[in-house]
Amino acid sequence: MSLISIGLIGLVVMFVLMALRLPVALAMLGVGFFGTVFANAARFLSFDMPANMAWERSWRIAFSNLSGETFEAASNYNLLVIPMFILMGSIAGASGMSADLFRAAYRWMGHMRGGLASATVTACAGFAALSGSSLASAVTMGRVALPAMRRYNYSDSLATGSVAAGGTLGFLIPPSGGMIIYAVLTEQSIGRLFMAGVFPGILLTILFIVAISLITRRHPAAGPRGERAGAAERWSSVVASLPIVLVVVLVIGGMYTGFFTPVEASSVGAFLTFVVAVARRRLSIASLRDIVLQTMSATATIFLILIGAFVFIPFMSLTEVPQRLVEILVALPIPDYGILIMIVLAYLVLGMFLDTMAMLVLTIPVVIPIAIGLEWDLIWFGIIVVIALEMGMISPPVGINVFIVKSIAPDVPMGRIFRGIWPFWFAMLAMIILLAIFPEISLYLPRQVVG
Secondary structure (H helix, E strand, O other), rough: OOOOHHHHHHHHHHHHHHHHOOOOOHHHHHHHHHHHHHHHHHHHHHHHOOOOHHHHHHHHHHHHHHHHHHHHHHOOOOHHHHHHHHHHHHHHHHHOHHHHHHHHHHHHOOOOHHHHHHHHHHHHHHHHHHHHHOOOOOHHHHHHHHHHHHHHOOOOOHHHHHHHHHHHHHHOOOOHHHHHHHHHHHHOOOOHHHHHOOOHHHHHHHHHHHHHHHHHHHOOOOOOOOEEEEEEHHHHHHHHHHHHHHHHHHHHHHHOOOOOOHHHHHHHHHHHHHHHHHHHOOOOOHHHHHHHHHHHHHHHHHHEEEHHHHHHHHHHHHHHHHHHHHHHHHOOOOOOHHHHHHHHHOOOOOOHOOHHHHHHHHHHHHHHHHHHHHOOOOHHHHHHHHHHHHHHHHOOOEEEHHHHHHHOOOOOOOHHHHHHHHHHHHHHHHOOOHHHHHHHHHHHHHHOOOO
């Protein structure tokens, strides 16, 4: 059996295992391990090596690869950013900082038509800079914002759609967990990738607010105006959220100037968030225990996925499936933008069935060789991939952020929630088009980073 056939069979087996609800990390780990055995055995047998010797050597290589890649993932210094940023987000969520951000955004924007939805998106963007998690942003801001929007008779589709879409900003605005995984798997700078997400994150937030404005202009009853807050209330809300904003500015600014490495910035951010929470008396012993357990659980899940990816990617390289796919795509008589469109469409299709982390780790071995073969900037391409993954997070029938919102608003039909996300989905599509036309939107800051 050829190496290409083994690689394709491995992909089919992995998708079958995931369809049977086996966790993606274990599916990749199993397919990567046993695939390495079969691929090496086929290679050795093609050299006329005796069968018993070929299989024995193949098993040794597979076990060596499993132990070596596991150790490499677990001991990678750069991956310390994952538990630190998760800890930072957990402290911010448990201590009520998300409510402070929403209150500040609401008092400045709530009096406008659709202002509560715009405030929700803005607060999601702010909380994303603390948590780096789309799910955490959707859950935390949904619990704060949905009751307020219902109190002012917002349509269910606009209310739930703004929370689901706003939560996806956690995957784009640094410190994004998805960007960390992408950077590690593609050997790119985490700091530069974070910087690349700043302007697209801000611009996408603005596009979401524009989408809300268009919705409420066409259907004013969907987002009634709220009460206008006085100047004193507005500025008091700014003061209340100022420490949180300063933490974000110090972390991102420290990385931008080169004063902090990403690992140091994550530690500083987690410590400063903890100090702010303690100073405001927002933490208890019980909440600290929950924060630590949440951080450990989330970190373990991500590291297991990474270990699975580290074992699976060498198997894919060994079978030469990605290389052959690159050769086929590069030889097609279509421009680079045509191939980019094909990749984005593939992510949208996969987003209908897989969660974002699964899509990221599964597709990196395939799409990165294509990007390299076409001489695309991998930092710019990473932002395109992240936004495409964001679109998958709210695309039917899976749309994991939609299910998160459904759990917060169980009485809202799923179809109504999906109807509410389409304006935001098209805003993300517009963001990808802008990045394709103007790559400097994502590349300007990384090129200015010191070091």
